Amino acid sequence: MLELKYVLITGVSSGIGNDAVEVLIKNGYYVLGSVRKEADVERLKAQYPENFTCLQFDVTNLEAIKKAYKSVEKIVKGGRLKGLINNAGFALGGPIELLEDEKFRYQIEVNLFGVRNVTNAFLPLLKGDKKKKIAGGKIIMISSISGVFNTPFNGAYCVSKHAMESLAEIYRRELYRYNIDVVSIQPGPIESKLWSKNINKYEEYVGSEYEKLMEESNRVIKKAEKNALPARVVSKLILKILERKRTKLAFVVNKNWLFTILVVKYIPARWMDAIFYRQFFK
Numbered sequence: 031m032l033e034l035k036y037v038l039i040t041g042v043s044s045g046i047g048n049d050a051v052e053v054l055i056k057n058g059y060y061v062l063g064s065v066r067k068e069a070d071v072e073r074l075k076a077q078y079p080e081n082f083t084c085l086q087f088d089v090t091n092l093e094a095i096k097k098a099y100k101s102v103e104k105i106v107k108g109g110r111l112k113g114l115i116n117n118a119g120f121a122l123g124g125p126i127e128l129l130e131d132e133k134f135r136y137q138i139e140v141n142l143f144g145v146r147n148v149t150n151a152f153l154p155l156l157k158g159d160k161k162k163k164i165a166g167g168k169i170i171m172i173s174s175i176s177g178v179f180n181t182p183f184n185g186a187y188c189v190s191k192h193a194m195e196s197l198a199e200i201y202r203r204e205l206y207r208y209n210i211d212v213v214s215i216q217p218g219p220i221e222s223k224l225w226s227k228n229i230n231k232y233e234e235y236v237g238s239e240y241e242k243l244m245e246e247s248n249r250v251i252k253k254a255e256k257n258a259l260p261a262r263v264v265s266k267l268i269l270k271i272l273e274r275k276r277t278k279l280a281f282v283v284n285k286n287w288l289f290t291i292l293v294v295k296y297i298p299a300r301w302m303d304a305i306f307y308r309q310f311f312k
């Protein structure tokens with residue numbers, strides 16, 4: 031009989047998280063997946079009748095996370111989580127000059143504090159021991175290419191994902207003694223609802239100096255969506271990271287990943303400033 035490997039994934043109602051549930055169950059994992067809405071709990075229970083427990087919490091709600099921790103503790107019965115996949119998140123567009131403080135804060139609240147809330151809460155189930163050679167669990171951050179590269183009018187999201195990259199490295203260094211590895215996945219466009227939730231959401235900038243730029247920004251999002259990769263590419267990578275003892279620390283996932291890496295690492299920032307200026311202002 032296969033030994034159950036427990037993995038917790040946040041934000042499994044749609045997109046990458048939902049696809050990862052399917053891939054991991056098929057590969058012998060028991061998935062604890064979180065959603066926010068009651069309707070999603072029912073839908074997912076029906077979608078995954080075996081080796082799956084649906085947890086319900088918002089990553090900004092500490093009390094609800096604590097409650098979920100108690101139920102996960104009972105399910106793993108003294109065992110450990112093999113992985114925690116911090117996937118829940120959203121993308122907020124808009125010019126940094128005009129973005130309302132409250133919206134900017136909420137972006138950071140979910141994409142950064144939310145990740146810390148969940149990670150801290152579930153750490154007791156991830157800790158091994160380096161000295162005693164007891165394996166710890168893996169933490170996988172579903173970051174973004176926006177965590178290593180800044181695109182204008184996508185600022186709040188870029189800030190949140192850059193901070194997430196930093197958080198990943200800090201956790202890895204601080205949790206080394208517990209044999210916990212922290213790996214970051216940095217996808218470019220992936221087929222999901224993430225960007226459509228954002229598109230045409232610029233009514234508040236109508237009449238501002240940014241009105242026309244927001245239209246261009248919508249065009250850029252639509253173009254990116256056309257080049258999107260299926261969520262399955264990320265799910266398979268999650269599986270690979272969980273299965274291998276040691277992997278790279280960060281993975282760029284993009285159609286043209288080599289080009290992306292060259293742009294991110296080697297194009298001087300001042301050149302990029304000029305390229306974006308031409309794209310949006312000429």
Ligand SMILES: NC(=O)c1ccc[n+]([C@@H]2O[C@H](COP(=O)([O-])OP(=O)(O)OC[C@H]3O[C@@H](n4cnc5c(N)ncnc54)[C@H](OP(=O)(O)O)[C@@H]3O)[C@@H](O)[C@H]2O)c1
Nearest residue numbers: 041043044045046066088089118119174219220222223224
């Ligand atoms: N799609 C892309 O192009 C892309 C590229 C790079 C990185 N990513 C990252 O991939 C991750 C997954 O996104 P996706 O593309 O699969 O988009 P998605 O289909 O919109 O999925 C996002 C998930 O996060 C959940 N979520 C959002 N806010 C939450 C909160 N406050 N508390 C708990 N759950 C919350 C959503 O739940 P609800 O259904 O309740 O809203 C949903 O389950 C995100 O972190 C995103 O930044 C995506």
